[in-house]
Amino acid sequence: MSSKSLSLRNISKRFGTVNALDNFNLEVGVGELVALLGPSGCGKTTALRVVAGLEHQDSGTVLVADKNISDVPAHKRNMGMVFQAYSLFPNLTVEENVAFGLQMRKVTKTVRLKKAHELLDLVGLDSQSKRFTHQLSGGQQQRVALARALAFEPEILLLDEPLSALDAQVRVNLREEIRRLQLSLGTTTLFVTHDQEEAMAISDRVGVMSHGKLEQIDTPDALYNKPATSFVASFVGTMNRIPTQLSDGHVQLFGKMIPALKNGNESGNVIALVRPESIVIKSTDEDANAKVLTRLFMGASSNIVCQTKDGTVVQSLMSSDKSGDLHPGSTVKLEVTNKEVLVSNA
Amino acid sequence: MAKALRVKFQPPLALTLLILGFFVFLPMLSAFEYSIRTPLTGGYGWTHYIWAVTEDDFFHYILRSMWLAGVTVLITLFVLVPTLTWLHLSNSKVRGLIDGISLLPLVIPVVAFAVGAQIAFPEFVQNTVLELPFLYFVLALPYAYRSLDIGLNSIPLKTITEAARSAGANWMRTITTVIVPVIRGSVMATIALTFALSLGEYTLTVLLHWDTFPTWVTYVAQDNILGAIAISMMSLIIPFLILTVITLFVPERSTQGRK
Numbered sequence: 165m166s167s168k169s170l171s172l173r174n175i176s177k178r179f180g181t182v183n184a185l186d187n188f189n190l191e192v193g194v195g196e197l198v199a200l201l202g203p204s205g206c207g208k209t210t211a212l213r214v215v216a217g218l219e220h221q222d223s224g225t226v227l228v229a230d231k232n233i234s235d236v237p238a239h240k241r242n243m244g245m246v247f248q249a250y251s252l253f254p255n256l257t258v259e260e261n262v263a264f265g266l267q268m269r270k271v272t273k274t275v276r277l278k279k280a281h282e283l284l285d286l287v288g289l290d291s292q293s294k295r296f297t298h299q300l301s302g303g304q305q306q307r308v309a310l311a312r313a314l315a316f317e318p319e320i321l322l323l324d325e326p327l328s329a330l331d332a333q334v335r336v337n338l339r340e341e342i343r344r345l346q347l348s349l350g351t352t353t354l355f356v357t358h359d360q361e362e363a364m365a366i367s368d369r370v371g372v373m374s375h376g377k378l379e380q381i382d383t384p385d386a387l388y389n390k391p392a393t394s395f396v397a398s399f400v401g402t403m404n405r406i407p408t409q410l411s412d413g414h415v416q417l418f419g420k421m422i423p424a425l426k427n428g429n430e431s432g433n434v435i436a437l438v439r440p441e442s443i444v445i446k447s448t449d450e451d452a453n454a455k456v457l458t459r460l461f462m463g464a465s466s467n468i469v470c471q472t473k474d475g476t477v478v479q480s481l482m483s484s485d486k487s488g489d490l491h492p493g494s495t496v497k498l499e500v501t502n503k504e505v506l507v508s509n510a
Numbered sequence: 511m512a513k514a515l516r517v518k519f520q521p522p523l524a525l526t527l528l529i530l531g532f533f534v535f536l537p538m539l540s541a542f543e544y545s546i547r548t549p550l551t552g553g554y555g556w557t558h559y560i561w562a563v564t565e566d567d568f569f570h571y572i573l574r575s576m577w578l579a580g581v582t583v584l585i586t587l588f589v590l591v592p593t594l595t596w597l598h599l600s601n602s603k604v605r606g607l608i609d610g611i612s613l614l615p616l617v618i619p620v621v622a623f624a625v626g627a628q629i630a631f632p633e634f635v636q637n638t639v640l641e642l643p644f645l646y647f648v649l650a651l652p653y654a655y656r657s658l659d660i661g662l663n664s665i666p667l668k669t670i671t672e673a674a675r676s677a678g679a680n681w682m683r684t685i686t687t688v689i690v691p692v693i694r695g696s697v698m699a700t701i702a703l704t705f706a707l708s709l710g711e712y713t714l715t716v717l718l719h720w721d722t723f724p725t726w727v728t729y730v731a732q733d734n735i736l737g738a739i740a741i742s743m744m745s746l747i748i749p750f751l752i753l754t755v756i757t758l759f760v761p762e763r764s765t766q767g768r769k
């Protein structure tokens with residue numbers, strides 16, 4: 165296998181006054197799929213382009229298998245790249261597009277076309293190999309781009325929001341396909357996206373970025389359950405932000421004292437961060453502490469929005485059969501199921 | 511063709527065709543008709559054409575002019591394609607400046623240009639006929655530049671270039687195997703424009719005391735006006751044939767429908 169590990173060490177990159185990457189560090193293991201997740205403009209694409217050699221960092225080093233490649237030009241880096249925008253060569257057929265990287269590596273025509281067909285087969289497009297790229301749908305074009313990026317057995321695969329221009333259904337199918345291919349080929353992959361569901365669904369680890377820095381990098385489960393910062397907490401999944409007081413290491417939530425998990429030196433007035441699925445709603449007339457605003461039926465589960473007596477709006481995710489008796493206007497009692505709850509400064 | 515003829519009457523198109531017909535095709539047809547007259551016997555014949563092609567200098571000068579035009583085309587492509595690619599990719603402020611400079615040849619009077627060239631150029635430049643392709647390149651620059659500029663503007667140049675580079679193509683191969691084929695239409699237009707302009711250039715050539723096909727035709731016209739017209743008619747058709755052949759030999763690739 166030609167896959168290699170990737171390290172970015174103390175990478176900084178400025179564009180004028182913008183710090184696109186600010187002392188950025190990242191390690192990706194051999195065969196691992198790491199997603200870089202973050203809001204638009206946080207520096208994800210820049211990180212990827214620095215790895216690809218399409219942009220040069222102001223300082224810091226890029227290492228592939230512990231070898232510094234910072235001064236290797238893009239065309240010698242042996243990295244497959246899939247772009248956000250459709251990037252296929254319009255003058256070439258599908259198979260010629262896929263064989264392009266091998267052609268540049270002086271592989272004979274028979275061999276490279278054979279390899280192109282292998283990859284087109286893997287992405288389910290072998291029947292389209294003689295067509296021109298404008299005759300394909302958006303999803304098919306990105307599949308061809310993926311095949312093109314993998315055909316020359318790159319050391320690292322770089323994907324820059326490859327799904328963002330596609331329809332929802334195609335997006336879900338293709339992301340699973342990317343993961344399946346990546347696992348079977350064992351290619352070290354860096355996947356950039358602003359879609360947290362996408363990142364969580366297919367990655368071994370997800371790095372959450374903000375303002376050119378890595379806020380936290382961890383497995384999807386750890387990121388979801390133990391966000392290291394309140395930015396990560398609110399960016400990954402949905403979080404209720406409930407104002408409360410912190411005293412003696414506990415916060416009071418709906419009449420219950422719960423141990424607080426601090427990331428810093430929070431004290432006094434704080435915000436408790438609670439996932440919707442950690443809030444249960446009981447229909448009651450006595451000791452009610454909130455009232456239902458809306459109930460959104462989503463199949464197996466329902467999303468219920470309540471307002472507490474002091475005005476805070478809270479979302480709860482409950483299984484639909486347990487929340488069938490809740491209607492807008494119902495008086496209810498909210499409870500938090502967490503053993504401990506994350507807090508951040510108000 | 512049959513389909514095109516069924517197009518409904520379009521006043522603007524009709525006006526254009528009328529102007530073209532009156533100012534281009536009518537004079538050319540008349541010149542052609544004039545060139546096949548045989549005053550001695552009355553009626554028509556190919557006398558003057560036969561005279562032209564049997565004239566020793568005919569092939570000498572047409573080949574020389576075509577050779578110079580070919581060199582001009584090569585200079586144009588070698589200089590402009592990489593330069594424009596770089597200008598488009600770099601988003602440099604220089605681009606506006608170069609855009610403006612490329613238009614200058616349109617406003618500089620050729621006479622002033624020729625005189626200036628004779629004063630400024632060192633002897634060894636003025637002693638080689640190769641100064642002509644470079645000067646023709648300058649004269650054709652406004653058209654060649656615009657044609658390539660439009661081509662590069664119409665494609666997702668940055669993404670395509672980066673895709674090629676990350677797939678292992680160096681700059682040279684990116685330009686030759688990706689960019690040029692993708693803007694093939696523009697490149698062909700540039701070749702045609704530059705070739706035709708170089709082949710027909712008269713003023714600058716004469717002022718710099720070089721002999722090419724157009725200057726030879728003028729020379730011949732002094733003694734044999736009908737022969738000169740015949741030669742000019744042929745000089746119109748020969749490059750046309752050559753360009754047709756070039757177009758036929760470049761493989762046709764469909765890029766229509768691309769966004």
Ligand SMILES: Nc1ncnc2c1ncn2[C@@H]1O[C@H](COP(=O)(O)OP(=O)(O)O)[C@@H](O)[C@H]1O
Nearest residue numbers: 179182184202203204205206207208209210211
């Ligand atoms: N070529 C460039 N010139 C100037 N600014 C740029 C350039 N590329 C990126 N930036 C800026 O750097 C920041 C990070 O951009 P980018 O890496 O594209 O973010 P993301 O991919 O996360 O949306 C943004 O503020 C963007 O405007």
Ligand SMILES: [Mg+2]
Nearest residue numbers: 208209210325
């Ligand atoms: Mg981006």
